[in-house]
Amino acid sequence: TSTGSxxxxxxxxxxxxxxxxxxxxxxxxSVNTKDPLPVDVFGIMLMRAVEFCGKDHMPGGVRxxxxxxxxxILFYFVYLVxxxxxxxxxxxxxxxxxHRLGDSMFQSQTGLHMSDxxxxxxxxTVGRAVNATVHPGITDGLFDVCTHLHxxxxxxxxxxxxxxxxxxxxxxxxxxxxxxxxAYRIESRSDPKDPLFSDDGRTIIRLDPWMKVVIVGSVVVVxxxxxxxxxxxxxxxxxxxxxxxxxxxxxxAMQILLGIDEVIVGSLALREATKQLQETVVAFPYxxxxxxxxxxxxxxxxxxxxxxxxxxxxxYVGLKFRDLMLLRQxxxxxxxxxxxxxxxVAFNTLEM
Numbered sequence: 001t002s003t004g005s006x007x008x009x010x011x012x013x014x015x016x017x018x019x020x021x022x023x024x025x026x027x028x029x030s031v032n033t034k035d036p037l038p039v040d041v042f043g044i045m046l047m048r049a050v051e052f053c054g055k056d057h058m059p060g061g062v063r064x065x066x067x068x069x070x071x072x073i074l075f076y077f078v079y080l081v082x083x084x085x086x087x088x089x090x091x092x093x094x095x096x097x098x099h100r101l102g103d104s105m106f107q108s109q110t111g112l113h114m115s116d117x118x119x120x121x122x123x124x125t126v127g128r129a130v131n132a133t134v135h136p137g138i139t140d141g142l143f144d145v146c147t148h149l150h151x152x153x154x155x156x157x158x159x160x161x162x163x164x165x166x167x168x169x170x171x172x173x174x175x176x177x178x179x180x181x182x183a184y185r186i187e188s189r190s191d192p193k194d195p196l197f198s199d200d201g202r203t204i205i206r207l208d209p210w211m212k213v214v215i216v217g218s219v220v221v222v223x224x225x226x227x228x229x230x231x232x233x234x235x236x237x238x239x240x241x242x243x244x245x246x247x248x249x250x251x252x253a254m255q256i257l258l259g260i261d262e263v264i265v266g267s268l269a270l271r272e273a274t275k276q277l278q279e280t281v282v283a284f285p286y287x288x289x290x291x292x293x294x295x296x297x298x299x300x301x302x303x304x305x306x307x308x309x310x311x312x313x314x315x316y317v318g319l320k321f322r323d324l325m326l327l328r329q330x331x332x333x334x335x336x337x338x339x340x341x342x343x344x345v346a347f348n349t350l351e352m
Contacts, residue, residue, distance in 0.1 A: 037281065040262045042179070044277050047204075051065055054196030075264050083260055086256070090254075117327060145331070146334060149327065150335050151242050155325065155328050182282055182284060183212040183220065185286060188206065231312070234250075234251070
């Protein structure tokens with residue numbers, strides 16, 4: 001019994017020693033990091049809220065803090081109205097597009113399920129003369145659907161565009177992650193007499209606890225919802241396009257939804273407010289010990305994000321829209337084989 005107690009004491013002492021040493025190293029590696037506020041709706045709302053709550057400690061005071069905070073809140077509500085309106089419109093349009101290219105609509109046009117249509121095309125990928133009115137092995141409806149889907153000559157472009165769109169969503173994800181780090185890392189004000197800004201009036205060093213809760217609810221949660229919703233809508237839109245020009249056009253048009261927060265501040269906010277926002281930074285203690293231990297900044301992080309982007313791309317192209325992509329490929333092979341055979345038939349006719 002005494003031997004067991006001694007062993008447990010040694011193990012506990014060794015564990016406490018390692019934990020204490022790890023904490024000392026963590027504190028030693030912690031640095032006071034400064035990040036600039038983003039020039040968007042969320043950045044100006046945080047800056048005005050800190051000015052309003054810390055106006056008594058600001059050097060030189062703050063002029064019309066209520067009015068400034070009200071304008072920032074107005075920008076935020078305008079942003080929410082625009083985002084909700086555009087997103088609702090895109091969801092309705094996406095529902096119509098998915099119904100138009102869904103299995104039920106395909107069955108009404110061809111009399112077959114999409115999987116059966118794919119099998120028919122694969123079984124009858126045989127020669128067909130160019131401009132021939134007959135298309136052996138398949139119905140007129142299936143041939144018309146194939147002709148419509150064949151407007152995009154290379155199906156791999158869908159994988160590339162979804163991959164690029166997913167990569168674009170990583171920017172929004174990282175932005176939400178940065179705000180979450182700020183809410184966690186920035187020092188909380190325990191005494192109302194402590195200032196929120198530094199002496200220069202341009203560095204946010206503290207936040208009230210309720211401010212952190214508001215940041216998580218109104219910024220982090222909103223950004224994450226918008227990120228995943230836009231990822232889903234954009235990926236589905238791109239895959240459902242049957243025109244090469246439409247794929248590029250839709251990808252460019254949907255960028256508007258992601259830049260609304262910056263457009264509002266850039267267009268509605270005045271020059272002095274924008275300049276002040278560009279000069280404001282957030283200071284917080286940050287340690288990269290865990291990241292360095294994982295070799296995160298040495299290539300692991302890039303590999304993880306790349307693999308995650310490829311996985312999301314496969315989830316949409318290879319799983320969710322698997323039948324549609326197989327139908328496109330089958331139609332492409334069927335019609336391409338018809339063209340090649342048409343060339344052979346024309347060449348044999350000339351020889352005769």
